[in-house]
Amino acid sequence: MRDFTKGHPALALNTASLGHNLDGAGAGWSPERVIDACAARGFGGITFWRREIGSRAVAIGDRVRAAGMQVVGLCRTPFLTGPDVPAALADEMKAAIDMTAALGAPVLTIVTGGTEPGLRGLAGTWDLLAERLAPACDRAAEAGVRLALEPLNPMFGGNRTCLFTVADALEICDRLNHPALGIAVDVYHVWWDSRLSDSLARARGRILGYHLCDWLAATSDMLLDRGMMGDGVADLRAIRAAVEGAGYTGACEVEIFSAANWWRRDPGEVLDVIASRFRNCC
Amino acid sequence: MRDFTKGHPALALNTASLGHNLDGAGAGWSPERVIDACAARGFGGITFWRREIGSRAVAIGDRVRAAGMQVVGLCRTPFLTGPDVPAALADEMKAAIDMTAALGAPVLTIVTGGTEPGLRGLAGTWDLLAERLAPACDRAAEAGVRLALEPLNPMFGGNRTCLFTVADALEICDRLNHPALGIAVDVYHVWWDSRLSDSLARARGRILGYHLCDWLAATSDMLLDRGMMGDGVADLRAIRAAVEGAGYTGACEVEIFSAANWWRRDPGEVLDVIASRFRNCC
Numbered sequence: 308m309r310d311f312t313k314g315h316p317a318l319a320l321n322t323a324s325l326g327h328n329l330d331g332a333g334a335g336w337s338p339e340r341v342i343d344a345c346a347a348r349g350f351g352g353i354t355f356w357r358r359e360i361g362s363r364a365v366a367i368g369d370r371v372r373a374a375g376m377q378v379v380g381l382c383r384t385p386f387l388t389g390p391d392v393p394a395a396l397a398d399e400m401k402a403a404i405d406m407t408a409a410l411g412a413p414v415l416t417i418v419t420g421g422t423e424p425g426l427r428g429l430a431g432t433w434d435l436l437a438e439r440l441a442p443a444c445d446r447a448a449e450a451g452v453r454l455a456l457e458p459l460n461p462m463f464g465g466n467r468t469c470l471f472t473v474a475d476a477l478e479i480c481d482r483l484n485h486p487a488l489g490i491a492v493d494v495y496h497v498w499w500d501s502r503l504s505d506s507l508a509r510a511r512g513r514i515l516g517y518h519l520c521d522w523l524a525a526t527s528d529m530l531l532d533r534g535m536m537g538d539g540v541a542d543l544r545a546i547r548a549a550v551e552g553a554g555y556t557g558a559c560e561v562e563i564f565s566a567a568n569w570w571r572r573d574p575g576e577v578l579d580v581i582a583s584r585f586r587n588c589c
Numbered sequence: 590m591r592d593f594t595k596g597h598p599a600l601a602l603n604t605a606s607l608g609h610n611l612d613g614a615g616a617g618w619s620p621e622r623v624i625d626a627c628a629a630r631g632f633g634g635i636t637f638w639r640r641e642i643g644s645r646a647v648a649i650g651d652r653v654r655a656a657g658m659q660v661v662g663l664c665r666t667p668f669l670t671g672p673d674v675p676a677a678l679a680d681e682m683k684a685a686i687d688m689t690a691a692l693g694a695p696v697l698t699i700v701t702g703g704t705e706p707g708l709r710g711l712a713g714t715w716d717l718l719a720e721r722l723a724p725a726c727d728r729a730a731e732a733g734v735r736l737a738l739e740p741l742n743p744m745f746g747g748n749r750t751c752l753f754t755v756a757d758a759l760e761i762c763d764r765l766n767h768p769a770l771g772i773a774v775d776v777y778h779v780w781w782d783s784r785l786s787d788s789l790a791r792a793r794g795r796i797l798g799y800h801l802c803d804w805l806a807a808t809s810d811m812l813l814d815r816g817m818m819g820d821g822v823a824d825l826r827a828i829r830a831a832v833e834g835a836g837y838t839g840a841c842e843v844e845i846f847s848a849a850n851w852w853r854r855d856p857g858e859v860l861d862v863i864a865s866r867f868r869n870c871c
Contacts, residue, residue, distance in 0.1 A: 421806060474784075
């Protein structure tokens with residue numbers, strides 16, 4: 308038997324860190340192989356992406372738990388606003404929520420989508436976001452899961468997000484005031500915010516996810532050049548202290564999109580480095 | 590004689606919009622040709638970059654004024670923090686300030702530089718920024734010019750800036766409390782900020798520059814894919830109203846870095862489009 312006392316119960320893998328099998332990244336590892344490799348290294352949990360699950364949500368969730376870990380969350384909802392909202396938004400949202408429940412994951416992450424076509428600035432898009440979120444929150448509550456609004460770095464404004472700070476996400480939470488709605492905090496997106504510790508203090512009870520990587524001083528690609536913890540300029544210890552100071556007791560989920568570096572390496576090596584950096588830098 | 594009543598006295602060109610002769614952009618136009626082309630279209634002023642001026646600051650400034658326009662500003666200081674601070678920072682800063690004065694420009698823009706090597710987060714770098722800015726403010730006051738701290742979009746954190754919002758820039762102004770120090774507001778960098786109107790209201794008397802372009806919904810390059818006013822999602826009219834509501838009476842300076850689009854066009858066409866969009870979208 309594994310000795311889990313030597314593991315990292317607070318550490319979770321977001322499978323995106325292994326390239327989730329896009330373009331040959333992640334060496335084509337199946338969810339089962341990822342589960343076994345994380346368990347062997349004492350990880351506490353895994354967050355998956357919908358594309359990896361298909362119709363096998365129950366089996367994959369059971370396998371994670373049989374390996375002594377948690378399914379931490381599922382990525383992610385369809386866009387609710389902006390140029391890329393799916394035609395069948397309600398149906399796709401329901402499918403994502405149902406998949407989250409079938410996995411036994413407590414949280415589904417929301418990336419909102421961008422500025423609604425024909426609008427400018429934030430106000431009108433925020434109104435639409437709140438309107439479209441309300442039925443999703445009800446559906447999530449019925450399914451026994453929660454939805455985590457994730458603010459993104461302002462470089463993703465326009466077509467990916469209309470929420471740029473923890474304060475923005477809390478503003479939408481305040482408007483809806485729904486028990487199934489909270490926020491996710493990703494250091495890549497929020498490390499630069501001089502208001503972050505104040506905003507996190509206001510987020511008490513509403514932080515549903517904490518995502519780790521690092522911001523490289525010379526970031527070469529907006530989407531796919533995230534750094535490993537310790538290789539960048541984010542103050543990871545201070546951010547974690549503020550997140551946990553606001554009452555968060557969940558996993559620290561490592562999510563590193565890195566097309567030119569970490570996705571090109573052997574997934575086992577990447578998992579080893581993640582575990583080592585988590586011990587020493589976070 | 591030109592009929593300036595038909596011009597746009599509030600409109601200024603930042604020469605970066607013509608590619609400032611990099612990689613063949615801007616068709617190799619000299620400062621003199623840019624001056625004549627702006628004057629012919631009724632622009633109110635021009636902001637130059639140091640590399641375009643060389644030792645001809647007095648002559649170029651005089652030519653702008655003889656053409657009935659203002660020199661609005663000069664871009665920009667060397668980095669004060671981060672990995673790319675010049676070895677002779679004080680000397681280079683003095684040269685930039687002296688060039689601003691020789692041009693007859695009232696304002697020199699500051700891009701701060703990024704996180705100081707060895708540090709994480711913002712606090713330590715902000716301390717260094719304030720320490721290094723203080724003598725530059727004194728020097729600027731002696732030369733009769735002002736320095737404008739420009740916050741940049743958070744995607745430029747790490748190696749280009751440590752100030753991400755108008756509120757951040759005002760925090761540094763508050764610390765130094767120097768009459769030569771203010772801020773520059775660029776819509777590209779701040780359009781996404783839900784606190785922007787509140788921050789601008791607090792900036793009364795300290796806004797030294799207002800920079801125009803647009804944020805394209807699908808931005809393909811962090812540095813060089815800015816949009817022409819009207820082609821993006823920034824609420825340009827609302828931001829200008831807030832800037833002018835805070836007492837700003839200076840120029841609206843169009844600054845469009847666009848390697849794949851506007852820099853490939855004839856500079857005369859670009860100036861015509863700028864004037865037209867300024868009338869209709871800003």
